[in-house]
Amino acid sequence: MEYIKFGKTDLKVSRVGFGALPIQRTRLSEAIRILLRGLENGINFYDTARAYTDSEKKLGIAFKGKRHKVVIATKVHCKTKQEIFNLLEESLKNLKTDYVDILQLHNPEKIPDPSDSNSAYAGLIEVKKKGMTRFIGISAHRFGNAKKAITSGLYDTVQYPLSVLSSKKEIELIRLAKKNNVGFIAMKPLCGGLLKNIEIAFAFLWQYNCVVPIWGIQRMKELKQIIKLAEKPPVLEKDVKKEIEKEKKALGTIFCRGCGYCLPCPAEIPIPMAARMKFLLRRAPYKKFLEPAWQEKMLRIQNCKKCGFCISKCPYNLNTPEILEKMLADYIDFAESKGVKVTGEKNEK
Numbered sequence: 403m404e405y406i407k408f409g410k411t412d413l414k415v416s417r418v419g420f421g422a423l424p425i426q427r428t429r430l431s432e433a434i435r436i437l438l439r440g441l442e443n444g445i446n447f448y449d450t451a452r453a454y455t456d457s458e459k460k461l462g463i464a465f466k467g468k469r470h471k472v473v474i475a476t477k478v479h480c481k482t483k484q485e486i487f488n489l490l491e492e493s494l495k496n497l498k499t500d501y502v503d504i505l506q507l508h509n510p511e512k513i514p515d516p517s518d519s520n521s522a523y524a525g526l527i528e529v530k531k532k533g534m535t536r537f538i539g540i541s542a543h544r545f546g547n548a549k550k551a552i553t554s555g556l557y558d559t560v561q562y563p564l565s566v567l568s569s570k571k572e573i574e575l576i577r578l579a580k581k582n583n584v585g586f587i588a589m590k591p592l593c594g595g596l597l598k599n600i601e602i603a604f605a606f607l608w609q610y611n612c613v614v615p616i617w618g619i620q621r622m623k624e625l626k627q628i629i630k631l632a633e634k635p636p637v638l639e640k641d642v643k644k645e646i647e648k649e650k651k652a653l654g655t656i657f658c659r660g661c662g663y664c665l666p667c668p669a670e671i672p673i674p675m676a677a678r679m680k681f682l683l684r685r686a687p688y689k690k691f692l693e694p695a696w697q698e699k700m701l702r703i704q705n706c707k708k709c710g711f712c713i714s715k716c717p718y719n720l721n722t723p724e725i726l727e728k729m730l731a732d733y734i735d736f737a738e739s740k741g742v743k744v745t746g747e748k749n750e751k
């Protein structure tokens with residue numbers, strides 16, 4: 403495993419980070435086995451969040467007695483100084499520790515004003531002074547926020563989605579982070595599950611030796627795959643570059659990343675899945691998506707109230723209702739091509 407010094411921190415982190423969002427879905431004993439196997443294989447960087455239900459708790463149980471061996475980054479959703487204290491106290495209890503290595507603001511709508519003594523930023527500074535976190539960071543889904551955070555000089559790390567599908571402008575953030583000595587945590591290296599060729603995704607990010615991607619891991623076989631790639635990182639050769647271009651062409655630039663910031667939808671449309679359905683049908687086992695339960699969910703798109711809430715919340719400025727309509731039309735066509743009539747009723751196949 404290779405390690406890097408992370409930005410202006412004194413942390414030495416593995417170039418393969420463990421994204422601990424998916425282990426929420428893994429039963430406790432298996433989650434512990436996976437986390438410990440990751441550590442045994444040199445992965446020392448674990449990214450979680452207060453919002454990831456029991457993810458912090460699982461890390462706390464797995465790494466009890468091994469705290470000094472791991473670098474833990476967590477995130478809190480909050481707007482005020484006081485909220486930071488309350489949430490971080492909860493996180494520390496879950497993580498069975500008295501400090502985290504990096505405390506990040508979890509995708510705030512705006513970068514907090516550092517001159518506001520009650521802001522979330524003031525809270526970060528305060529908890530750092532108290533030794534509850536060693537370093538401070540921020541996660542952002544909006545390009546503008548990420549850029550502002552990187553150039554502000556206020557944060558030790560910035561977390562932003564980065565993958566083979568990132569635009570040139572987004573890739574430029576890496577150079578900016580390096581110049582400003584800010585640690586770059588790359589979230590969604592598989593673009594929220596849309597990229598199926600992990601070798602390509604890995605090779606692409608490996609070329610940036612100041613970036614630590616956090617690979618979302620739910621199963622042991624996923625961990626083994628990542629460890630194997632870290633042992634012998636694939637090189638960005640001509641054919642890999644060709645594959646990247648193929649992926650980019652297939653997905654385009656305007657697509658849903660599945661982040662879920664547009665929820666709750668008043669029409670109860672499961673937007674993060676529904677707005678990616680075209681790709682999920684073709685890049686994942688499709689049968690379950692054609693079952694009546696999913697038909698009913700997809701047909702909710704017809705009930706869209708055009709309230710605009712999803713548009714106002716989407717960090718990628720997507721016209722979500724328009725995308726959903728296209729996804730539903732494609733869904734019906736796809737189902738028909740497989741001999742399935744979309745009615746949403748249980749007796750239909």
Ligand code: SF4
Nearest residue numbers: 667706707709710712
């Ligand atoms: S515009 Fe439609 S899809 Fe978007 S939040 Fe409103 S009801 Fe849901």
Ligand code: SF4
Nearest residue numbers: 658659661662664716
């Ligand atoms: S529509 Fe936008 S906010 Fe909603 S899940 Fe997709 S990318 Fe995220």
